[in-house]
Amino acid sequence: MVSFCAFFLSVSFMLGSAAALCDRCYRNGGTAEVFEEDFQNTASFRNYISNRFFRFLAMAEELPLYSYDYYQNYYDYYYDYYGIGSIMEQEAVAIPGELLETEDKEWQYGAKYGGDEYRKSDRDYKKEAEEYHKLIAKDKNLLYRISYEGKTLYTNLEDGTWNAAKDALPDGYNFLLYFDGEKASVFKDGAELDIYGDGYYTEDSDWFLPGYFNFTQDDEIKKVEIAILAAERPSLYSHVVKSNRNGYIQSESPLYYMANAQSKNYSAARTEVTLLIAGAALFVLYLILRKSKKTVDVWIGKRLNKVWVEGRLLLLFLILSGVFTNYFSGFQEYYGDVFAELVYAYDGFEGAAWYVGEEFVSELMHWLTMRPSVLLILFWLLYLLVVDIWQNRGDFWNGLVRRMANGFETKSMKLPLAKRMVCRFAPVFWSGLLLGAAEFAIAFLLRNRWLAAYWQVLLVICGGALLAVFLWLSWRYLLKVREQAAELERLTGFIAAVHDGDYSGAEETAAYSEFKEAADNLKEIRSGMEQAVEERMKSERMKVELVANVSHDIKTPLTSIISYVEFLKQEDNLPQHVKDYICILDEKSERLKNMVQDVFAISKAASGQLAMEVKELDFGKLLRQTLADMSERIEESPVTIKTVIPEEPVFIRADGQRMYRVFQNLILNALKYSLEGSRIYITLKTDEGTASAGIQNTSRKELKEGFDFTERFVRGDESRTDGGSGLGLSIAKSFTEACGGTFEIELIADLFVVKVSFPCL
Amino acid sequence: MSECVLVVDDDREIVKAIAILLEKEGYSVLRAYDGMQALRVLAEESVQLVLIDVMMPKLDGLSAVMKIRERQNIPIIVLSAKSEETDKVLGLSMGADDYVSKPYNPQELAARVRSHLRRYTRLGDIHANPQSGEIRNGRLCYQAQERTLYADGEPVRLTATETKIIDLLMRNPGRIFPAEEIYRRVWEEESFAPENTVMVHIRRIREKIELNPKEPEYLKVVWGIGYKIEKVEKYG
Numbered sequence: 001m002v003s004f005c006a007f008f009l010s011v012s013f014m015l016g017s018a019a020a021l022c023d024r025c026y027r028n029g030g031t032a033e034v035f036e037e038d039f040q041n042t043a044s045f046r047n048y049i050s051n052r053f054f055r056f057l058a059m060a061e062e063l064p065l066y067s068y069d070y071y072q073n074y075y076d077y078y079y080d081y082y083g084i085g086s087i088m089e090q091e092a093v094a095i096p097g098e099l100l101e102t103e104d105k106e107w108q109y110g111a112k113y114g115g116d117e118y119r120k121s122d123r124d125y126k127k128e129a130e131e132y133h134k135l136i137a138k139d140k141n142l143l144y145r146i147s148y149e150g151k152t153l154y155t156n157l158e159d160g161t162w163n164a165a166k167d168a169l170p171d172g173y174n175f176l177l178y179f180d181g182e183k184a185s186v187f188k189d190g191a192e193l194d195i196y197g198d199g200y201y202t203e204d205s206d207w208f209l210p211g212y213f214n215f216t217q218d219d220e221i222k223k224v225e226i227a228i229l230a231a232e233r234p235s236l237y238s239h240v241v242k243s244n245r246n247g248y249i250q251s252e253s254p255l256y257y258m259a260n261a262q263s264k265n266y267s268a269a270r271t272e273v274t275l276l277i278a279g280a281a282l283f284v285l286y287l288i289l290r291k292s293k294k295t296v297d298v299w300i301g302k303r304l305n306k307v308w309v310e311g312r313l314l315l316l317f318l319i320l321s322g323v324f325t326n327y328f329s330g331f332q333e334y335y336g337d338v339f340a341e342l343v344y345a346y347d348g349f350e351g352a353a354w355y356v357g358e359e360f361v362s363e364l365m366h367w368l369t370m371r372p373s374v375l376l377i378l379f380w381l382l383y384l385l386v387v388d389i390w391q392n393r394g395d396f397w398n399g400l401v402r403r404m405a406n407g408f409e410t411k412s413m414k415l416p417l418a419k420r421m422v423c424r425f426a427p428v429f430w431s432g433l434l435l436g437a438a439e440f441a442i443a444f445l446l447r448n449r450w451l452a453a454y455w456q457v458l459l460v461i462c463g464g465a466l467l468a469v470f471l472w473l474s475w476r477y478l479l480k481v482r483e484q485a486a487e488l489e490r491l492t493g494f495i496a497a498v499h500d501g502d503y504s505g506a507e508e509t510a511a512y513s514e515f516k517e518a519a520d521n522l523k524e525i526r527s528g529m530e531q532a533v534e535e536r537m538k539s540e541r542m543k544v545e546l547v548a549n550v551s552h553d554i555k556t557p558l559t560s561i562i563s564y565v566e567f568l569k570q571e572d573n574l575p576q577h578v579k580d581y582i583c584i585l586d587e588k589s590e591r592l593k594n595m596v597q598d599v600f601a602i603s604k605a606a607s608g609q610l611a612m613e614v615k616e617l618d619f620g621k622l623l624r625q626t627l628a629d630m631s632e633r634i635e636e637s638p639v640t641i642k643t644v645i646p647e648e649p650v651f652i653r654a655d656g657q658r659m660y661r662v663f664q665n666l667i668l669n670a671l672k673y674s675l676e677g678s679r680i681y682i683t684l685k686t687d688e689g690t691a692s693a694g695i696q697n698t699s700r701k702e703l704k705e706g707f708d709f710t711e712r713f714v715r716g717d718e719s720r721t722d723g724g725s726g727l728g729l730s731i732a733k734s735f736t737e738a739c740g741g742t743f744e745i746e747l748i749a750d751l752f753v754v755k756v757s758f759p760c761l
Numbered sequence: 762m763s764e765c766v767l768v769v770d771d772d773r774e775i776v777k778a779i780a781i782l783l784e785k786e787g788y789s790v791l792r793a794y795d796g797m798q799a800l801r802v803l804a805e806e807s808v809q810l811v812l813i814d815v816m817m818p819k820l821d822g823l824s825a826v827m828k829i830r831e832r833q834n835i836p837i838i839v840l841s842a843k844s845e846e847t848d849k850v851l852g853l854s855m856g857a858d859d860y861v862s863k864p865y866n867p868q869e870l871a872a873r874v875r876s877h878l879r880r881y882t883r884l885g886d887i888h889a890n891p892q893s894g895e896i897r898n899g900r901l902c903y904q905a906q907e908r909t910l911y912a913d914g915e916p917v918r919l920t921a922t923e924t925k926i927i928d929l930l931m932r933n934p935g936r937i938f939p940a941e942e943i944y945r946r947v948w949e950e951e952s953f954a955p956e957n958t959v960m961v962h963i964r965r966i967r968e969k970i971e972l973n974p975k976e977p978e979y980l981k982v983v984w985g986i987g988y989k990i991e992k993v994e995k996y997g
Binding site: 656657 | 772774775778779781782816842843844846847863864865867939940954956957959960961964982983984985986987
């Protein structure tokens, strides 16, 4: 969280202050100007002083204050309208470079090429100069003395306060420009400034004053002597005079505004620099903590992802359009109708477009730096967009349209194959149609615009023809797809039939034109499978028959054995060892009998020939009955049985007699092989439509891992000699499966777990 | 005079073993080793019961049974190594009265012979004229008024509870009773887990009425549902 705050503030600070600073520098003509605390060191001030100087020069020489030309008329208009004092001076502050420069150029022009022409003008320059003097004399921020041939013409210096260049300046004034007729010297805070440098004027020179080697001057100027004093801390003076031309004219204090603006500029620039540094410091903090910012990004991503993409895009569009509406009204005010110019450029001159474009971009950049808030909004929007795209990779387009598309997809999955295939093609067809309509609409709307009429007609005809061809082709294709889909559906139906075990059906191969080969192959597979299944059934039947015959053949002699063993058992006068032999014979014959019966039952169950009497029955009751049935044996055994069987009925479909056999075998098994004193757990659980009975006992012997206990003739204890056939689990498994249940054995260390499951009703 | 039993089997040792068994029980035994021979013996001697094997040379057991039934009404017990239900049903439908599968249990075989002979020689006329209040079901006969159960005409000694159970079941032969219902109607109270109690009594009754209590013919458990007395159509 901290890191994100640091990131947010640092970027906002840096971006905002950098933009503001750039704009400030751009507006004030350079970094040096902005970071100058003393207004007297700024170019505005120097320009202002030069301007005043040349005006004073003109006043001394009785030259026109302004030249007669296009610009002059333009300024005269303002002169007439607003009054020279206020407007001219204020404009000098507001847009220093442009206005004064033009005027300087004009003056220079006039000075170079025969200033005499203007003297012949019918205007009363002396009167203008006097008027001007009257207007500005009350502004004590700028003191001046204009002398011609040693005689003071105009001054607003009070007598005795200051006389010569070498005198100390009056209180509150620290700037002096003194022109002796040839060169100007500038003193600031008592020290003389080097204004000419190497003596040649270039564009980079600070001061524009006479006295450079490359400025020619007439002799008249040598008679002029001008001193200009500027206040260190200008105050506001306001003076209204009555003009014979324009009624009342107000004069204000340009230096005061200039100093004010400069100090504001300076403090603002300082604040911006502070912010920039603070931003940079915060950015360093963010870099240190940048890892924890990720969590905030993830959080933002999650939030954003909750909004549908349509909503997000709409919001983005609204914000951008809001910004741009504001932007364009501002931009047009500032720059004029750029688009009109752009269009004009395209219409008119080649190459101009490039120029306008370039200018447009630079103006746009400039405009943006003037509005840091817009810049920040754009930046953070971009940031959110990037976070959204990055954090919600793959899920960015989550929205209504996508949901609808998905819904359509799932819905169409339910349709039969043929319809689905045709449906899938529909968008292509419709979009083609829509595209065609759009083309005609555009052609209609743009008629008479760019092209000559017959070209338009040709375009429409060509487009229409292409569209017709496209539609015709896609319609043909659609028909073909439909045909194929129908065939494919028949083929899949065929496959489904084979899957369901229908090997018989004779199908019309002729219908399958495209898939004839596949259909033929499938047919072969089908007949092959039919044959294989038949053969397998036959062999199963034979197997069962064989087992039945063999068991019958064994039973006959076994009957005799059992009978005679029975007689032997009834003999009284036999020695003990013979009785023991008879006992063994009895045991073994009993086991053989069980085995024969079980083998027969298993082979029948495995081949699915066991007659089943499947009924609805209560699984829990079956278990309880089985336990009750075996209660005597359970009581005799050294283990206890714990049961968890629900009271409420759990209905399944099974053959009760067979399942009794299954559980009898399982419980007997558990009784036989359990550790003495241990517990056998018999449970019945229902879970998601499946009822499963579990029988769990602790084995007396170590259980062998990975041993299949359901294999026939497998016995947990190889050395046991009871009557068991070794087929108990095998029978349990085949009977359960014959009833439609599942039989699982799990070994957990010495735990032997059997699970018998049936679907609930 | 002792009853005469004809034992027919192609396996001489088996015939001999059965003969020894039955002679011990006090019956006189005639022997035959194929179907033709059996028919000859029957034509010449007075025989009260026939024990006959299915698979035999010359004339097989089932054909022989059909031939015997053409002339005589004596009980016939089919003895076969085929133990399947279908074989049993086939044997009984051919006219046999009982079916014992090999290898047989000697005690059970003797009990069956005894049961059939008693009913044939002594009870034949009783079966012809049923009395009122008498419910007959195969070997069993229940006198409702006396609350006495007869098996092969002999009264069975039952305890009071056992009599109540038999009364309930014999009055509704073929109907399945859940243990809860039996308990409620016999003990006349509700029980939490009646299965064990009911099963103990069922087992005791079986010992008294069934020829082979391990493979009951009458008092049966319908697994997962309840208990019933099987409705037996034969012997009638």
